Amino acid sequence: MIGVTGTLEGRRAIVTGGARGIGAAAARRFCEAGAQVVLADRDQDGVSAAAAALRAAGFQAHARAADVTDEAALGRVIDEAAELLGGLDLVLANAGVLTVNPLADLSLAEFEHTMRVNVFGTFLTFKHALGHLKAAGGGALLCTTSQAGVRGYREMSAYCASKFAVVGLVESLALELASDGIRVCAVAPGITQTEMYRELVRERARLWRLDSEAAQARLQETIPLGRPATPEEVADAFVYLASPAAAYVSGIALVIDGGELSG
Ligand SMILES: NC(=O)c1ccc[n+]([C@@H]2O[C@H](COP(=O)([O-])OP(=O)(O)OC[C@H]3O[C@@H](n4cnc5c(N)ncnc54)[C@H](O)[C@@H]3O)[C@@H](O)[C@H]2O)c1
Numbered sequence: 001m002i003g004v005t006g007t008l009e010g011r012r013a014i015v016t017g018g019a020r021g022i023g024a025a026a027a028r029r030f031c032e033a034g035a036q037v038v039l040a041d042r043d044q045d046g047v048s049a050a051a052a053a054l055r056a057a058g059f060q061a062h063a064r065a066a067d068v069t070d071e072a073a074l075g076r077v078i079d080e081a082a083e084l085l086g087g088l089d090l091v092l093a094n095a096g097v098l099t100v101n102p103l104a105d106l107s108l109a110e111f112e113h114t115m116r117v118n119v120f121g122t123f124l125t126f127k128h129a130l131g132h133l134k135a136a137g138g139g140a141l142l143c144t145t146s147q148a149g150v151r152g153y154r155e156m157s158a159y160c161a162s163k164f165a166v167v168g169l170v171e172s173l174a175l176e177l178a179s180d181g182i183r184v185c186a187v188a189p190g191i192t193q194t195e196m197y198r199e200l201v202r203e204r205a206r207l208w209r210l211d212s213e214a215a216q217a218r219l220q221e222t223i224p225l226g227r228p229a230t231p232e233e234v235a236d237a238f239v240y241l242a243s244p245a246a247a248y249v250s251g252i253a254l255v256i257d258g259g260e261l262s263g
Pocket residue numbers: 016017018019020021022023040041042043046066067068069094095096097098117121144145146147188189190191192193194195196197
């Protein structure tokens with residue numbers, strides 16, 4: 001862990017997809033750096049447990065159930081978060097879903113769901129948080145894209161299209177919101193040890209007709225550092241982007257991929 005104590009002192013954050021994986025790790029890192037956090041997720045039990053674990057560790061954390069594709073419910077949860085925390089200045093739109101299928105088998109419903117969660121969910125989170133950030137005099141809108149938002153991958157056209165779209169949101173909104181004191185950035189993780197990675201391994205094993213171990217080995221052979229990221233390693237990038245150390249950083253997707261994209 002990087003030395004983060006106090007880096008985000010007094011910051012008021014909401015993290016979507018906060019029940020587990022990268023979102024839960026980012027929420028913990030934000031708390032460790034001094035922020036108060038509302039975790040939002042469609043998984044009500046999971047998000048309650050994640051917030052309870054943070055409170056048990058002495059942090060200020062609250063849970064709210066929210067599906068990021070439901071604009072009215074999401075808007076209410078963001079307003080509630082601002083009320084609970086006395087404002088909002090840090091937003092992490094992280095909720096996401098994975099889709100792996102070749103074009104011939106990819107249904108419109110799958111494509112649409114991927115775009116709804118990954119793109120529309122990010123757009124709606126940013127849109128409904130904007131007024132609160134402006135009221136706070138500025139802040140940071142952060143989101144999770146992927147190395148699949150930087151280059152294409154076979155059988156991942158829907159997921160890649162959604163993650164490229166997120167980078168388009170980031171680059172455009174960084175220009176649009178700079179004069180409001182709002183920085184807009186993404187983190188682009190490579191494969192990271194979460195439930196989504198386990199799903200990727202299952203899907204790759206199915207498509208490559210390999211067992212799970214062989215599929216994992218093939219997924220990892222192109223990573224110079226030789227292993228997936230931990231959720232905490234990705235979370236540290238969010239702490240950096242949220243912190244005063246990144247005061248001059250906006251409009252970027254910070255790649256955390258063990259060197260894979262350089263090869
Ligand atoms: N794990 C990886 O290898 C990897 C790599 C690159 C990018 N990402 C991205 O990181 C983000 C977090 O993924 P993760 O790896 O922690 O996966 P995960 O599946 O462990 O967690 C995703 C979380 O998002 C929540 N969620 C999904 N749909 C939602 C919706 N409609 N409304 C609210 N919450 C919803 C889930 O309930 C879950 O808690 C995603 O955007 C994902 O695309 C993951």
